[in-house]
Structures are given as C-alpha cells and as structure tokens.
Amino acid sequence: MKKKRQKHFCWTTRKLWRRIARPIGRLWHRIPWHRLAWMKKLNPFRFIKRMDWYIIKKFIGTYIYSILLIISISIVFDVNENLAKFTTYNAPLRAIVFDYYANFVPYFANLFSPLFVFIAVIFFTSKLAGNSEIIAMLACGMSFKRLLRPYILSAALIAVLNFFLGAYIIPRGTVVRHDFESLYKNNQKNTSASNIQLMVDRGVVAYLSQYDDIRKTGYGFALYKFENKKMVSQLNASVIQYDTIAEERYHWKARNWKIRTLKGMREQITSGNELDTLIQMEPMDLVFSKGQQETFTSPELLRYISKQQERGSSNVVQYEVEYHKRIASSFASFILTIIGVSLSSRKRKGGMGLYLGIGLALSFAYILLQTVSATFAINAGTPPMLAAWIPNLLYVIIAYFCFRQAPS
Numbered sequence: 332m333k334k335k336r337q338k339h340f341c342w343t344t345r346k347l348w349r350r351i352a353r354p355i356g357r358l359w360h361r362i363p364w365h366r367l368a369w370m371k372k373l374n375p376f377r378f379i380k381r382m383d384w385y386i387i388k389k390f391i392g393t394y395i396y397s398i399l400l401i402i403s404i405s406i407v408f409d410v411n412e413n414l415a416k417f418t419t420y421n422a423p424l425r426a427i428v429f430d431y432y433a434n435f436v437p438y439f440a441n442l443f444s445p446l447f448v449f450i451a452v453i454f455f456t457s458k459l460a461g462n463s464e465i466i467a468m469l470a471c472g473m474s475f476k477r478l479l480r481p482y483i484l485s486a487a488l489i490a491v492l493n494f495f496l497g498a499y500i501i502p503r504g505t506v507v508r509h510d511f512e513s514l515y516k517n518n519q520k521n522t523s524a525s526n527i528q529l530m531v532d533r534g535v536v537a538y539l540s541q542y543d544d545i546r547k548t549g550y551g552f553a554l555y556k557f558e559n560k561k562m563v564s565q566l567n568a569s570v571i572q573y574d575t576i577a578e579e580r581y582h583w584k585a586r587n588w589k590i591r592t593l594k595g596m597r598e599q600i601t602s603g604n605e606l607d608t609l610i611q612m613e614p615m616d617l618v619f620s621k622g623q624q625e626t627f628t629s630p631e632l633l634r635y636i637s638k639q640q641e642r643g644s645s646n647v648v649q650y651e652v653e654y655h656k657r658i659a660s661s662f663a664s665f666i667l668t669i670i671g672v673s674l675s676s677r678k679r680k681g682g683m684g685l686y687l688g689i690g691l692a693l694s695f696a697y698i699l700l701q702t703v704s705a706t707f708a709i710n711a712g713t714p715p716m717l718a719a720w721i722p723n724l725l726y727v728i729i730a731y732f733c734f735r736q737a738p739s
Contacts, residue, residue: 378480382481383480383481383484384481385481387481387484387485389455389459390451390455390481390482390485391488393451393454393455394447394451394489396451397447397450397451397454398440398447401443401446401447402439402440405439406432406436409435413516416515416516416517417515417516420514420516420517421515422511422514426511426515427515430507430508430511431511431512433504434501434504434505434508437496437500437501437504438501438505438508441497441501442698443698444489444493444660444663445660445663445664445694445697445698446691446695446697446698448489448663448664448667449667449668449671449693449694450691450694452668452671452672452675453674453675456672456675456676457675459676460675460676460677460678465478465676465678465738466678469738475738478676479669482668482669482672483665486664486668487664487665490662490664490665491661493660493661494660494661497657497660497661498629498657499628499629502625502627502628503628505622505625505626506626509622509626521544521619521620522543522544522545522618523541523543523544523618524539524541524542524544524618524619525540525541526539526540527539527542527549529616529617530641530642531554531611531612531642534558535554535557535611536554536555537554537610538552538553538554538555539551539552539571539617540552542617542618544614544618547573547575547614548570548571548572548573549570549572549617550569550570550571551569552566552567552568552569552570552571552585553565553566553567553568554567561593562593563593563594564591564592564593565590565591565593566585566588566589566590566608567588567590567591568585568586568588568589568606570585570587571583571584571585571586572584572586573613573614574607579609580613581609581611581612581613582608582609583607583608583610584605585605585606586604587604588603588604588605588606589601589602590602615635616638616639619646624649624650624652624653625653627653629654629657632650632653632654635647636650636651636654648709648715649705649709651708651715651716652705652715652718652719655715655716655718655719656701658719659719659720659722659723662723663697663722663723663726666726666727667693667694667697667726667730669733669734670693670729670730670733672737673730673733673734673736673737674733676737676738677737677738693726697726700721700722700725701719704718704721704722
C-alpha cells in the first residue's frame with residue numbers, strides 16, 4: 332500500500348508540474364527578448380569589469396581586516412584600563428559585552444574610518460605596484476582616471492555605510508553605552524540644573540528654579556505669557572513633573588499651582604492642587620550633558636537645532652558641528668582614497684614603508700584637524716558648517732597635488 336501511495340504521489344506531482352511548467356515555457360519563448368535588449372543598459376553593473384571587481388574585493392577586504400586588527404588592539408587596551416572599574420562596580424559580563432563593547436566597536440570604527448580607508452588603500456595598492464600589476468594595467472592603455480573607478484566605487488560604498496551608521500544606528504548605541512558608563516565606570520551624567528529660563532513658544536517664557544532629571548521633576552516653576560510686550564498671564568507651581576507615560580509629548584503635571592490673569596487693571600487669580608497641562612518643553616531641553624549631541628540621530632539633531640534657534644538659545648553650536656561633521660566625514664573617504672592611490676601606485680625601491688608612514692601621518696592629521704576645527708567653532712565663534720568642512724577643503728588641495736603627480 333505504501334508503494335502504491337508513493338507511486339500515486341509521484342505521478343500526481345509530475346502531472347501537476349507538466350500542467351504548470353509547459354504553459355510557462357511556452358510563454359517564455361513567446362516573449363520578444365530582442366526588443367527588450369535596451370534594458371541591459373539600465374544595469375549599473377555592466378560598467379564594472381573583472382579588473383574592477385578584483386580591486387574592489389582587495390579594497391573592501393583590506394579595509395575590514397584593518398578595522399578588525401586595530402579595534403581588537405583597542406579593546407585589549409580598554410579592557411586593561413577599565414577592568415578595575417568593572418570589578419569595583421560589579422558590572423555583569425552580559426552588560427560589558429552587549430551594552431558596552433557591542434556599541435564601543437561601531438562608534439570607534441566609524442570615528443576612525445578615514446584612517447582605515449587610507450591604510451587599506453596604501454597597503455594593498457603598494458602591494459599591487461610592487462608586483463608590477465599597476466604597471467601592467469597602465470601599459471595596456473588604461474588611464475590613471477580609469478584605474479581610479481573601482482577605488483571611487485569602493486569609497487562610495489564605505490561613505491554611504493559610514494553615514495548611515497553615524498546618522499541613524501550609532502547614536503542609539505551611544506545612549507546605551509553612556510548609560511553603562513554612568514553605572515559601572517562612574518562617569519556621572521549631568522542630571523540636574525538650576526535657574527533655567529527658556530522661551531517655549533512665541534511670547535511664552537518658562538522658568539525653573541531647580542530641575543532633577545532623574546525624577547523628571549522641577550521646583551519653583553513659573554510660566555509667563557506676553558502680548559505686545561505686556562504680561563497677560565502667569566502660572567506658578569511649587570512642583571512640576573513630566574508625564575513619561577502620556578501618549579502625547581509635552582505633558583506636564585503642576586502641583587500647588589496658581590494662575591494670575593491680567594485684563595487691563597483687573598487681576599483674576601485661580602489656584603488648585605494638581606493641574607495637567609501641555610507646555611512645549613521636554614526634559615532634554617532642560618539638562619545638557621557632555622556628549623549629548625552624539626546620542627541624537629541626524630533628523631533629531633536637525634529638529635533640536637531648529638527648535639533651540641527659535642527659542643533664541645545659543646547652546647546649539649556643538650549640535651550643529653556634529654550634524655555637519657557626519658556629512659563631511661563621509662566625503663573624506665573619497666579624498667583620502669585619491670591621495671592614497673596617488674601616493675602608492677608608483678613602484679619604488681624600499682617598499683611601502685615610507686608611504687604607509689605618510690598615510691598614517693596624513694590620517695592622524697585629518698582627525699586632529701577635525702577636533703581642532705570643532706573646538707574653534709564652539710569656543711572661537713567659527714561658523715559650524717565651515718568648521719566641519721575645513722579638513723576636507725584643505726585635503727582637497729593635497730589630493731589635487733598628489734593626483735597631478737600620479738603616474739599616467
């Protein structure tokens with residue numbers, strides 16, 4: 332009986348397959364493929380030849396290898412430095428691995444990505460030049476510009492990945508890492524503020540005598556509303572607390588409140604024990620901690636900057652620098668790739684040691700220049716956008732000079 336069932340099943344399957352496959356096959360042969368040949372021109376991979384794939388694989392492989400090598404060394408040094416703190420504060424192994432180092436690695440890999448790009452380009456291009464492979468490519472009639480195509484494609488892939496990670500993924504991980512550091516490394520976050528005054532809406536000014544970010548509670552609260560430079564109402568509350576479980580934003584609860592409403596020469600006063608109200612301010616508007624701009628995604632940064640500028644706040648320079656730096660750092664991959672290829676594509680005696688040293692020096696100088704320009708923007712009043720792009724502008728000149736000296 333089992334054999335009969337198996338035969339019946341196989342016969343039914345073959346019959347069903349014939350009924351489906353034959354009409355599909357007939358339809359496939361009726362399609363006028365010669366008329367659809369123009370669609371091949373829409374395929375972007377038709378421009379990438381075998382030689383391009385060869386260089387792209389070398390570039391991406393060396394880039395990943397350099398990241399793994401340097402980040403592994405960094406983790407060893409970081410563990411050695413922080414092991415005593417982890418033991419003192421009884422940090423669990425799961426938190427160390429998944430909350431700290433799982434976010435430590437992407438952050439520093441993205442931060443030093445220009446360095447890794449430069450090292451990768453110089454390392455494997457010098458090796459190609461030492462094996463006379465680049466000489467063979469150029470001798471076959473290939474121009475140096477054509478040789479740059481796979482390098483630029485690889486740099487574009489890395490730039491897009493770095494921007495996506497830096498703008499959307501890494502800020503979320505940075506929040507977790509900062510929370511871990513405040514718990515187990517004694518890097519205390521700023522959780523309180525005093526004498527806060529900010530404009531929450533047009534003609535509406537809020538004041539807090541003290542604010543505790545842990546409890547999301549403010550003390551000595553006052554809200555003033557002005558029309559035509561005259562105060563028309565005033566809300567006072569001894570305690571105000573942010574409602575973290577409310578479905579809508581800006582939801583606050585005021586306790587022991589009193590409202591004064593001014594109408595000409597008359598004054599109306601109402602009071603109560605508790606009042607639910609909407610005030611266009613949030614806890615992150617009241618307390619500023621070091622490195623807070625790194626915990627915002629790029630859309631959140633843009634919204635925060637525009638909101639603070641509307642309120643007349645001057646404490647947004649570091650946020651503007653961070654926003655523009657994320658874009659500028661992505662373009663650095665192209666600039667440093669061109670410099671690296673131009674330096675290492677010529678076969679020379681002595682190997683790649685000299686040019687690897689030059690590459691490291693230029694990469695560290697780029698990262699140092701980024702830090703210095705950001706400091707000037709915060710402390711010396713340099714425009715944030717200009718401060719973020721100064722390293723790229725200077726290195727474009729170096730890249731052009733190196734490109735002109737490259738073999739043709």
